[in-house]
Amino acid sequence: MRVVERKAQSGTVLDLHERFDFGARGTFKEAVEKVRQEACSHLIVNMQGVTFMDSSALGLLVVTYQNFKRVNSKVSLLNPQGYVRQVLDLANIPNMMTVYDSESDALSAVPVAAVA
Amino acid sequence: MSLVAVDPVAELPEPAVVPVTILIVDDDPMVRVLLERQLQRLGYRVIQATNGHEGQALAACEQPDLMIVDWMMPEMDGPTLCAAIKADPLLCHTHLIMLTANHDLAHVTEGLSRGADDFLAKPPNPKELAARVNAGLRARALTREVEHVNQQLNVSYTQLAEKQRVVDEDLQSASRFVASLLPEPGEPFPGVRLAWEYLPSMTLGGDFFCAAPWDDEHLGFYVLDMSGHGVGPCLRAASLSMYLRTDAVRRLTHSFDPGEILSELSRLCPLTSDGHYCTIWLGCLHLPTRTLRFSSAGHPAALLVNGPDHIESLGMPGLPLGFADDTEYVTQEKRLRDGDRLHLFSDGIFEIESPDGAVWDRSGLERACQDSANLLLADAIGQVVDKARTWQERGTFDDDVVLIGFEVNGTA
Numbered sequence: 200m201r202v203v204e205r206k207a208q209s210g211t212v213l214d215l216h217e218r219f220d221f222g223a224r225g226t227f228k229e230a231v232e233k234v235r236q237e238a239c240s241h242l243i244v245n246m247q248g249v250t251f252m253d254s255s256a257l258g259l260l261v262v263t264y265q266n267f268k269r270v271n272s273k274v275s276l277l278n279p280q281g282y283v284r285q286v287l288d289l290a291n292i293p294n295m296m297t298v299y300d301s302e303s304d305a306l307s308a309v310p311v312a313a314v315a
Numbered sequence: 316m317s318l319v320a321v322d323p324v325a326e327l328p329e330p331a332v333v334p335v336t337i338l339i340v341d342d343d344p345m346v347r348v349l350l351e352r353q354l355q356r357l358g359y360r361v362i363q364a365t366n367g368h369e370g371q372a373l374a375a376c377e378q379p380d381l382m383i384v385d386w387m388m389p390e391m392d393g394p395t396l397c398a399a400i401k402a403d404p405l406l407c408h409t410h411l412i413m414l415t416a417n418h419d420l421a422h423v424t425e426g427l428s429r430g431a432d433d434f435l436a437k438p439p440n441p442k443e444l445a446a447r448v449n450a451g452l453r454a455r456a457l458t459r460e461v462e463h464v465n466q467q468l469n470v471s472y473t474q475l476a477e478k479q480r481v482v483d484e485d486l487q488s489a490s491r492f493v494a495s496l497l498p499e500p501g502e503p504f505p506g507v508r509l510a511w512e513y514l515p516s517m518t519l520g521g522d523f524f525c526a527a528p529w530d531d532e533h534l535g536f537y538v539l540d541m542s543g544h545g546v547g548p549c550l551r552a553a554s555l556s557m558y559l560r561t562d563a564v565r566r567l568t569h570s571f572d573p574g575e576i577l578s579e580l581s582r583l584c585p586l587t588s589d590g591h592y593c594t595i596w597l598g599c600l601h602l603p604t605r606t607l608r609f610s611s612a613g614h615p616a617a618l619l620v621n622g623p624d625h626i627e628s629l630g631m632p633g634l635p636l637g638f639a640d641d642t643e644y645v646t647q648e649k650r651l652r653d654g655d656r657l658h659l660f661s662d663g664i665f666e667i668e669s670p671d672g673a674v675w676d677r678s679g680l681e682r683a684c685q686d687s688a689n690l691l692l693a694d695a696i697g698q699v700v701d702k703a704r705t706w707q708e709r710g711t712f713d714d715d716v717v718l719i720g721f722e723v724n725g726t727a
Contacts, residue, residue, distance in 0.1 A: 254542040258590030
């Protein structure tokens with residue numbers, strides 16, 4: 200999996216590409232850790248380019264969500280497609296993390312910390 | 316757990332420091348004495364033999380580092396001795412210098428082809444002797460080092476092979492234990508038939524299932540999928556299954572309500588720090604009324620089949636266990652009819668790809684379940700798994716595969 204980090208005024212976007220599976224865990228964790236150390240208040244995981252996602256990737260997303268929540272930061276998902284969307288829906292992830300269809304909506308969302 | 320008692324590689328002894336031994340094999344006593352003096356002056360231990368046979372015997376006994384061998388000798392000549400030394404596995408790395416007055420090409424070629432490593436003109440010049448012996452001993456030191464490293468590698472390989480054998484035995488033993496926890500196919504409850512296929516992708520899998528009477532009227536059953544494969548997920552699956560044993564399930568919630576049970580399990584089994592978790596489909600069948608109550612935590616919906624024309628999904632989207640502390644799982648209800656077949660499975664059976672990348676998906680599994688609806692239950696389960704194999708055009712699966720079938724019949 201390829202991960203590209205983009206900084207925006209109200210958060211950080213991680214563009215994920217290709218397969219998000221067990222083999223991509225290290226790449227994703229590394230990218231997230233970098234963002235976390237920068238005290239990012241809103242991490243937007245852009246899933247538009249993800250073609251496949253397995254259960255270990257799902258677990259990693261939720262651990263990331265829980266870790267950010269613990270420090271009053273927020274994790275959102277952007278534009279999951281097809282099969283990836285099905286996996287997220289089956290696990291009821293949209294009830295846990297906000298899933299946006301547009302990046303501008305995601306970036307204009309008020310992070311948890313700001314609400315608090 | 317078994318332990319392998321083997322010495323670590325580091326304990327393999329380094330070669331002992333002993334004086335360098337040079338064996339002179341020559342039938343001319345003057346040459347032997349001359350060489351002996353020169354070599355002893357250089358600090359070497361020198362031993363002597365007067366012909367090839369004697370030289371071979373002494374070499375076998377003393378294992379010299381280097382031999383200086385005359386070409387022409389009675390009984391066994393120099394080239395024959397060289398060939399014999401190189402053919403002996405214990406002596407083949409001995410450096411052989413052949414003494415000869417003849418340095419034409421054919422002569423040298425024959426000497427090299429029969430095992431000589433170097434040549435020395437006869438009578439030997441002291442400086443040339445010292446230089447050639449030094450060069451030969453350097454080569455010998457290198458081969459000794461290679462021999463030592465090879466020895467270390469052989470010891471390491473033996474140790475690793477032994478450790479691997481013990482690990483494999485432990486895994487097989489654990490695998491047999493897991494298999495012993497699975498329910499017997501047949502009729503676990505009057506009026507309910509059970510058949511299944513369980514194919515862990517490694518020796519130990521993260522998928523697990525069970526079916527057991529919870530009391531005289533209730534049959535409890537579930538299939539769970541612990542993310543990952545191997546020992547860790549298998550241990551987590553087996554420990555979670557302990558909460559769902561007949562004697563434990565009442566203590567968990569004081570009810571047989573699947574939603575309540577999963578809500579409690581979710582609190583007991585949080586997501587691990589590296590993101591591993593469990594999905595589960597849990598059902599409880601009340602036998603007298605054939606009422607199935609079920610709940611699911613992020614697990615694929617079960618399939619209810621009745622003949623080739625009726626199929627429906629029993630499940631609902633839901634968070635896997637441990638994703639959130641306060642998840643309350645809901646229970647749904649379904650009254651079963653005669654001939655209803657309930658298929659439980661994990662995603663490994665349908666998330667498979669054909670060689671050209673097409674995914675079988677739930678739709679493929681649903682078709683296969685319907686196509687096999689008129690077969691005996693055990694045959695139907697076998698046929699569905701065979702169709703999955705046919706789809707991916709190979710016999711083994713990348714993920715754990717579990718497919719369970721329950722059939723309610725008229726004898727209840």
